[in-house]
Every structure is written in C-alpha cells, then in structure tokens.
Amino acid sequence: MALKLIQRFPVLGQFGFQRYPLVGAVCPSRLQGSSRVGRPECVACLFTSAGGCIRTQGCRKLQEDCGRRSLTTTIIREPSFVASSSVGIHRDSGPRFRLTQLHRPADAEEESFQNRLATCSSSRQVFSLLRSVELMSDTMAAAALHRVADLEQLGNSLKDPSVLENDTIRALCFQLEQDSRWLTDAGVVSALWACTRLFLDPWSTLMVRLVSESQERLDRGEMSVGQLCTLGRAMLAMKGPGCVMLRQVMAQIQKEKPSQWNIADLVAVYRLLQGGVAENGKYRDLLNAMHVHAVTVYSHMDPAAVSGLLSALVTLNQTQAIPLMINLYKQAVLHVPHFSDEELTVVLGALMHFGHNDHFFVEAMERRVPSIVFTSHPETVTKVSEFFGRRNILSPIVMDAIAESFVYRADDYSTRQVATQIVALGKLGYLPPNAGDVFRKVENILHSRFSHFQPRTLLNLLHSCTLVERFPVNFVAKVFSSYFLQQLQDQGTGMDQVVLAQLTQLYITLKLECPFYEGPRLLPKYRVKSFRSAHSLETLVDMHLYNAVRKRLVDLLGDRVYFGSKVLTPYCYTLDVEIKLDKEGYVLPARQSEDVYKRIALCIDGHKRFTTNKRQLLGKEAIKQRHLRLLGYEVVQIPYYEFDALQSKSSAVDYLHQKIFPHTYRLSW
Numbered sequence: 001m002a003l004k005l006i007q008r009f010p011v012l013g014q015f016g017f018q019r020y021p022l023v024g025a026v027c028p029s030r031l032q033g034s035s036r037v038g039r040p041e042c043v044a045c046l047f048t049s050a051g052g053c054i055r056t057q058g059c060r061k062l063q064e065d066c067g068r069r070s071l072t073t074t075i076i077r078e079p080s081f082v083a084s085s086s087v088g089i090h091r092d093s094g095p096r097f098r099l100t101q102l103h104r105p106a107d108a109e110e111e112s113f114q115n116r117l118a119t120c121s122s123s124r125q126v127f128s129l130l131r132s133v134e135l136m137s138d139t140m141a142a143a144a145l146h147r148v149a150d151l152e153q154l155g156n157s158l159k160d161p162s163v164l165e166n167d168t169i170r171a172l173c174f175q176l177e178q179d180s181r182w183l184t185d186a187g188v189v190s191a192l193w194a195c196t197r198l199f200l201d202p203w204s205t206l207m208v209r210l211v212s213e214s215q216e217r218l219d220r221g222e223m224s225v226g227q228l229c230t231l232g233r234a235m236l237a238m239k240g241p242g243c244v245m246l247r248q249v250m251a252q253i254q255k256e257k258p259s260q261w262n263i264a265d266l267v268a269v270y271r272l273l274q275g276g277v278a279e280n281g282k283y284r285d286l287l288n289a290m291h292v293h294a295v296t297v298y299s300h301m302d303p304a305a306v307s308g309l310l311s312a313l314v315t316l317n318q319t320q321a322i323p324l325m326i327n328l329y330k331q332a333v334l335h336v337p338h339f340s341d342e343e344l345t346v347v348l349g350a351l352m353h354f355g356h357n358d359h360f361f362v363e364a365m366e367r368r369v370p371s372i373v374f375t376s377h378p379e380t381v382t383k384v385s386e387f388f389g390r391r392n393i394l395s396p397i398v399m400d401a402i403a404e405s406f407v408y409r410a411d412d413y414s415t416r417q418v419a420t421q422i423v424a425l426g427k428l429g430y431l432p433p434n435a436g437d438v439f440r441k442v443e444n445i446l447h448s449r450f451s452h453f454q455p456r457t458l459l460n461l462l463h464s465c466t467l468v469e470r471f472p473v474n475f476v477a478k479v480f481s482s483y484f485l486q487q488l489q490d491q492g493t494g495m496d497q498v499v500l501a502q503l504t505q506l507y508i509t510l511k512l513e514c515p516f517y518e519g520p521r522l523l524p525k526y527r528v529k530s531f532r533s534a535h536s537l538e539t540l541v542d543m544h545l546y547n548a549v550r551k552r553l554v555d556l557l558g559d560r561v562y563f564g565s566k567v568l569t570p571y572c573y574t575l576d577v578e579i580k581l582d583k584e585g586y587v588l589p590a591r592q593s594e595d596v597y598k599r600i601a602l603c604i605d606g607h608k609r610f611t612t613n614k615r616q617l618l619g620k621e622a623i624k625q626r627h628l629r630l631l632g633y634e635v636v637q638i639p640y641y642e643f644d645a646l647q648s649k650s651s652a653v654d655y656l657h658q659k660i661f662p663h664t665y666r667l668s669w
Contacts (some may be wrong), residue, residue: 097130097136097141097171097172097175099136099137099138099141099175099176099179099182099183099187104137105135105136105137105140110137110139110140113129113133113136113140113143114140114143116129117129117143117144117147118147120147120151121151122151123148123151123152123160123163123166126144126147126148126151127166127168127169129144130144130168130172131168137184137187138176138179138183138184138186138187138188138190138191139184139186139187139190141172141175141176141187141191142176142187142190142191142193142194143190144172145169145172145173145191145194145195145197145198146190146193146194146197148163148169148198149194149197149198152198153197153198156199157199158198158199164198164200173195173200173206174206176191176206176210177205177206177209180209180210180212180213181213183213185217185222185223185224185227186224186226186227186230188210188213188214188217189214189217189223189227189230189231189234190230191210192207192210192211192214192230192231192234193230193231193233193234193237195207195210195234196233196234196237196238197237202238211238211245214231214234214245215245218231218245218248218249218252221252223252224265225253225256225261225265225268225269226264226265226268228249228252228253229249229253229265229268229269229271229272230268231245231249232246232249232250232253232272232275232277233271233272233275235249236272236275236276236277240276241276241277241279246277250277250283253269253272253286254283254286258286258289258290258292258293259289259292259293261293263297263300263301263305264305266290266293266294266297266305266309267304267305267308267309269286269290270290270308270309270312270313271308271312273286273287273312273316274311274312274315274316278316287316287318291318291321291323291324294309294324295323295324295327298324298327298328298330298331299327299331301328301331302335303335303338303339303340303343304343306328306331306332306335306343306347307332307339307342307343307344307346307347308346309324309328310325310328310332310346310347310350311346311349311350313325313328313350313354314349314350314353314354319354325350325354325356326356329351329356329358329361332347332361333358333360333361333364336361336364336365336367336368337364337367337368341376341377341379341380342377342380344376344380344383344384345377345379345380345383348383348384348386348387349383351387351391352386352387352390352391355391357387357391357393357612359613362393362395362613365384365395365398366395366397366398369384369397369398369401369402370397370398370401373401373402373404373405374405374408374409378409378412378413378414378417379417381402381405381409381417381421382413382416382417382420382421384398384402385399385402385420385421385424386420386423386424388424388428389420389423389424389425389427389428390424390427391612392427392428392610392611392612392618393428393611393612393613394428394430394611394612394613394614394616395613396430396432399424399425399428399430399432400432400433400434402421402424403425403432403433403434403435403438404432404434406421406438406441407434407437407438407441410441410442410445411445415445415449415452415453415454415457415458416454416457418442418445418461419453419457419458419460419461419464422438422442422461422464422465423460423461423464425438425464425468425619426463426464426465426466426467426468426619427464427467427618427619427620428611428616428618428619429467429468429611429616429617429618429619429620429621429622430468430616430619431468435468435470439465439470442461442465443472443474446461446472446474446475450475450478454491455484455487455488455491456488456491456499458479459479459488459499459502459503459506460502462475462476462479462506463502463505463506464619466505466506466509466513466623467619467620467622467623468619469513469626471509471510471513471514473510473514473517473519476506476510476517476519477519477520479503479506480503480507480519480520480521480522481520485526495526497528497533498536498537500526500527500528501528501531501533501536501537501572502537503522503526503527504522504526504527504528504531504572505531505537505572505623506522507521507522507527508571508572508627509623509627512571512627512630512631513626513627513630527572528572529568529572530568530572530574531572531573531574532568532574536620537620538573538574538620538624539606539608539609539618539620539621541566541576541604541606542604542606542607542608542640544606545604545606545640545643545644546565546576546604548643548652549577549602549604549638549643549656550565550577552649552652552653552655552656553577553656555649555653556653556656556657556660557579557587561589561590561591562579562587562588562589562590563577563578563579563590563602564577564578564579564590564591565577565578569628569631571627571631573624573627573628575601575602575603575628575633576601576602576603576604577601577602577604578590578599578600578601578602579599579600579602579660580592580596580598580599580600581596581597581598581599581600582595582596582597583595583597585598585664598634599632599633599634600633600634600636600660601628601633601634601635601636602636602638602660603621603624603625603635603636603637603638604638605617605621605637605638605639605640606640607640609621610639615639615641625637636659636660638656638659642655643655
C-alpha cells in the first residue's frame with residue numbers, strides 16, 4: 001500500500017520520503033552509463049557483454065543468477081519508509097540493525113567497537129558483538145564484515161561458507177543493501193571491498209547497489225585518496241586490472257600530489273598498485289613520486305606502514321628505490337619489538353628479497369626472538385630461521401631458541417616448515433646444544449610423515465642433516481629408489497644440477513662416513529662429475545685472495561710448477577691448490593702422478609665461505625674439508641682473516657711455511 005501511495009504521489013519525495021529502488025531481478029535505478037544513444041544501461045548490464053537490459057521485465061543477467069547464493073539473493077518484501085537516515089529492516093528477518101548517519105555514534109563508541117572487534121577470534125564472536133550494538137555507523141558495519149573475512153578467508157574461498165547463512169550477517173547485509181543511498185563514501189567503498197573479500201555474488205542486488213553507489217560517488221570526484229584505493233581494490237578483485245572503473249580510480253589518484261598525502265594514503269596507494277594495477281611498468285612516474293615522498297616521512301611510519309611498504313616494494317620489484325629501502329630497514333629495526341607475526345614475516349621476506357641485513361637488525365632480533373618462539377605463528381618462526389640461514393648469519397641466541405621450540409612444536413609444523421628450519425642449521429653448519437633432541441624429533445617426523453614430504457623438500461632436509469654430521473641412513477634407501485627419483489624428475493624443474501649434486505653428495509657421504517650402509521646405490525646417471533656446477537654445494541675461490549696466496553707460494557716453493565690450481569678430485573670436489581710430496585717429504589711437480597706419497601689440499605677460504613658475522617665455516621665448506629680428510633688429503637686451511645693480517649712478503653711466506661710444513665725447516669732457494 002505504501003509503495004502504491006509513493007508511486008501515485010511522487011511529490012512526497014520533497015518532504016523527505018525516499019522511494020526505494022526495486023530489488024531482486026529488477027535493475028537498480030542508478031544508471032551507470034550509456035552504450036546506446038538515449039538508452040542508458042543498468043550496472044549489471046555494463047558488467048557483461050551478453051544481452052541487454054529488458055526494461056519491462058528487469059535485468060536478464062540478474063534473473064539468471066537469482067539462485068546463486070541465498071545470502072545475496074534474499075527475497076525482499078516491501079521496505080519500510082522513514083524520514084531520517086536510519087533504515088529499518090523486515091519485521092520478521094531476525095536481528096535488527098540501525099545504520100545511522102543523522103546521529104552517528106560518538107568517536108569513543110566507534111573506537112571501543114573497533115577494539116572489541118579486533119579481539120574477536122571467531123565469526124561467532126563477531127556476530128555476538130553485532131547483536132549487542134543497538135546503533136552503528138556504516139563504517140562500523142563494514143568493519144564487522146572485514147573482520148569476518150579476516151577470520152574466514154582462506155586463499156580464494158572461505159573456510160566455512162555456511163557462515164554467510166548466519167541470520168546476523170544476512171540481516172546486516174540486507175540493511176546495507178536497503179540503506180545504500182544514505183551510506184557515506186567511506187561506508188560504501190568499505191562495504192563493497194568487504195563483500196568481495198567474502199566472495200559474494202557480484203550480480204547480487206547488494207553488490208550491484210554498492211557498485212552503483214560507488215560509481216555515482218566516483219563521478220562526483222569528491223572521494224579521498226584512501227577511499228579511491230579501497231574502491232580500486234574492490235574493483236580489482238571483481239573485474240581485474242582492465243576494469244573501466246579501476247582506470248577511472250587511477251586517473252583521479254594521478255591528479256593528486258603524492259607530496260601532500262598522509263602516510264595512510266601513501267600506504268593505501270602502494271597496496272593498490274601492489275594488487276596488480278601496476279603490471280608491466282604502468283604508473284612508473286607515480287611510483288617514483290611516491291618513493292620520493294616516502295623517504296621524507298618514513299621516520300613517522302608505524303609497524304604496519306613499514307611492513308606494508310616493504311611488501312609492496314617486493315611485489316613491484318622496486319630494486320631502484322635504494323634510499324627508500326635503506327630508510328625502511330632503519331625504521332624496521334626500531335619496530336622489531338612491536339611487529340605482529342604477519343608484519344615480521346613480511347619484513348623478513350623483504351630483507352631476503354633485496355639481500356639486505358645489518359648488525360643492528362640482527363641484535364634487535366636476538367632480543368625479540370627468544371621471547372616469541374613458543375607463541376608466534378609457525379610460519380613466523382620458520383621465516384626467522386630462513387632469514388638467518390639465507391643471509392648466512394650465525395646467531396647462537398636465535399638458533400638455540402628456535403631449536404628449543406622445535407622440539408616442542410614440530411608436530412604442528414608443516415613438512416615445509418620442518419625442512420626449512422633444519423636446512424638453516426645445515427647451511428650455517430651449526431649444532432644447537434639440544435641437537436640430540438632436535439634430530440630425534442626430525443627422525444620421528446620422517447617416520448610418521450615421510451609420504452607427506454614433497455620430493456625436493458625431503459631431499460633438502462636429508463642433505464642438510466649430513467652437513468652437520470647427522471646421517472639419515474634409515475631413509476636414504478627410499479631416496480635412492482627408482483620410484484622416488486622418478487618423483488624428483490617429474491616435480492618442478494626436474495633433475496637440475498642442484499638436485500643431482502645433492503644426490504651425489506648424499507651418496508658420497510654414505511660411502512665415506514657410513515661404510516656400514518648396504519642399501520641401494522645411486523645410479524651413475526644421477527651423479528655429477530663436479531660440484532662446481534652447483535655453487536650451492538661449493539663456493540668458488542676468492543680470486544683476489546687466491547692470487548695473493550699464489551704469489552707467496554711461488555716464493556716459498558721456488559717455482560709455479562710445484563703446485564696445481566683448481567684440481568678436480570675423483571670425488572667431485574675441486575681443490576683450490578694441491579701440493580704433492582714423495583715418501584721423503586720432497587715437493588713433486590704438480591703434473592707428476594708417480595711416487596706420490598702425500599697430497600696436501602690448500603683451502604683458500606674467503607669471506608663467502610664463512611658465516612657473515614662469525615668466523616665459522618658454512619656447512620657446505622665444513623663437509624668438503626671433512627670429506628677431503630677422509631679421502632686421504634692433508635687439509636690446510638688458509639682463512640682470509642689470517643692471511644690479510646700479514647703486513648709483508650716475508651711474513652706471508654713464513655706464514656705459509658708454518659701452515660704447510662710445520663715440522664720442517666724452510667729451504668733457501
């Protein structure tokens with residue numbers, strides 16, 4: 001009756017009564033544009049190339065999709081009419097919500113609501129909180145939807161899709177749909193973005209109305225930068241980077257001056273560009289202007305802003321923004337005690353991506369990590385371990401804490417997380433004080449979850465164990481089986497040089513260090529002839545250090561012919577320098593192969609063969625020297641920190657003499 005009255009007396013609209021657009025399968029009254037002269041199309045028709053809008057019967061696309069989601073296609077009865085900005089809901093629709101713009105909740109009330117919302121750990125708690133609020137703003141309603149999305153989103157779907165059938169969220173969405181005309185700009189775009197995160201049907205009445213309202217507000221050109229970014233992320237999720245509305249959003253953003261943006265707006269634009277808008281080098285000038293402005297305000301950024309910018313720089317691969325990255329790293333040092341698990345994970349990933357670290361950050365991590373390893377998310381603990389391993393940073397404080405937590409938490413880790421933490425120990429060549437407990441836990445996990453490991457992940461794990469003299473004999477038989485090797489070959493890049501080198505070194509380790517092993521052998525076709533083809537297993541010699549040592553060796557031995565360089569052994573290792581002696585202890589020419597009684601392998605170890613902050617050989621260098629000794633070589637280590645300290649030619653020659661021939665007098669040449 002009320003609807004007929006309004007239709008018959010349109011003048012009532014002048015007195016504050018607003019006629020609602022029809023819902024369901026009928027096109028919304030907001031016209032988004034025109035593709036035919038004199039015939040504007042509805043929003044839904046603009047989103048599809050199939051068919052036009054049937055004005056007499058409603059939008060065909062919306063009719064076809066009317067049964068997709070019960071939440072977003074609720075049959076709507078004739079709405080109530082109010083003279084204020086508050087809108088009622090159905091009398092029989094369950095929970096009631098009032099979204100008011102006339103008398104908004106006080107700032108303190110909104111802040112209290114947001115704080116309580118952040119503490120909700122389940123959707124059920126969010127719904128309970130919503131039912132306790134009698135009056136809320138549109139931004140509060142959108143924030144509630146975002147919180148549900150935070151809790152339920154898993155990849156490209158919801159963990160529990162039935163959450164959308166809850167009466168509370170249905171009532172809230174219905175109210176947003178009915179009240180869309182009175183929502184603020186911030187409320188409209190935030191609600192639209194939340195709906196995309198909840199994977200609601202883009203052809204539902206709610207989504208169409210929110211898009212229509214967003215387009216109308218966008219056309220006015222009055223949205224703030226932050227609101228434009230929120231709208232842009234919603235449209236990117238719905239239609240991808242080619243969306244017309246998204247291009248309109250970016251056009252308005254480009255008209256603004258980044259130098260006048262606050263930090264929140266700056267981060268919002270970075271996140272929008274990160275989402276896929278800046279593909280193929282688009283908006284390069286805008287990005288450069290943003291980098292310049294970010295350098296001037298980085299010192300005021302909170303942990304969320306720092307991690308957000310670093311994440312965007314990684315995704316956009318902004319390797320040229322060196323000043324900005326360095327300043328963000330400085331700010332990150334200050335925020336290490338305050339980063340959330342997710343933020344810390346992002347920061348560590350950025351540090352690894354751009355290859356940056358400094359001792360101030362390491363010291364901050366040494367203070368933070370021991371206090372969080374038992375409570376932080378497993379991925380955060382794993383990322384910490386990966387960071388120290390990838391950057392060759394040996395921190396006993398950090399690694400001991402991670403190893404201690406590993407014993408208690410490893411059963412809850414994924415196979416990748418287990419492998420990553422052990423790989424870090426192997427790369428650093430470090431055994432924590434509780435190494436026995438750690439590797440017993442690893443063995444138990446392998447026994448119970450062997451088939452759960454991806455082939456390359458398993459190979460990385462077993463190979464890393466051998467680097468620290470822990471030999472997985474019980475599992476190597478399965479690795480050398482034809483079935484496992486076929487799996488390796490079928491996965492990813494297949495049998496590349498790194499995989500073949502790892503298999504070969506695993507095989508050599510069994511032959512040299514586990515002579516009692518009687519299981520399957522690695523077939524010759526899976527072995528490499530030299531580990532130099534895989535730098536991950538053998539570090540090339542530092543040429544500057546090598547040349548300095550070579551000159552002094554000539555002075556010591558009298559001629560260059562008495563030692564060989566870069567000599568490949570039958571067991572795949574390459575010697576930096578080899579010296580041959582006969583039975584009497586005399587030096588033989590390098591080319592001579594007869595009457596060789598003793599071989600000396602000089603390991604000229606530069607910076608890259610050690611951890612970056614301590615004088616400890618990396619795991620791959622330690623196993624090489626261990627194997628050379630087992631092969632009968634006398635290994636003589638010439639570390640950079642000893643040789644570089646020598647001030648004169650004579651002191652360098654004397655040093656080499658004492659290292660190579662400690663029990664003989666030097667001959668006079």
